[in-house]
Amino acid sequence: SYDLIQPPSVSVSPGQTATITCSGDDLEDKYVCWYQQKPGQSPVLVMYEDARRPSGIPERFSGSNSGNTATLTISGTQVMDEADYYCQAWDNSIWVFGGGTKLTVL
């Protein structure tokens, strides 16, 4: 089975840049998307096709995918960005999620 590995937690100060990684074998050969999930809420798509933002997602969110690592970057992180973030890729007819990263903004 295909695994996507994320750091369990990332901390950042407000206004700074948060970087969340997602690693998988030959991940650059797949398209990665990212979801934000706040406590008690449903996931929200914040990035797709590695680096495309859905309508309504702030420009401070950006993405990249190279080699074995995809990255979600939040520039000028705000307190409201505190959430769990999950990467996702499609492999061999299975949609695979990373284990999730808790982003703390303090």
Add this chain to the structure above:
Amino acid sequence: EVQLVQSGAEVKKPGESLKISCKGSGYSFTDFWIGWVRQMPGKGLEWMGIIYPDDSDTRYNPSFRGQVTISADKSISTAYLQWRSLRASDTGMYFCARHEKKGPATMFDYWGQGSLVTVSS
């Protein structure tokens, strides 16, 4: 406005059966696959399976095949997730989500509010 509205919370005993639902509106329900995702308490997201409501073509995550049944009734724009015999380990939040494909990229762009399933004796 695209909406996926799921059925409410359920409390069941081990061995009981259950069917939860996900009703789509605001788009052509038969044109998009609907996926189901499990989130166990305090844990991450797990893709369970996906169905194409127009012809009920269904794919399962091997980890969930045989444990649940996914179905759909396109006449009422509703997808279902069903258990024949619940176990305590089925306790969790279950989300439905609309699958979108933009060229080669695939994603779940709209999500239901979740259905909490609690299985306890």
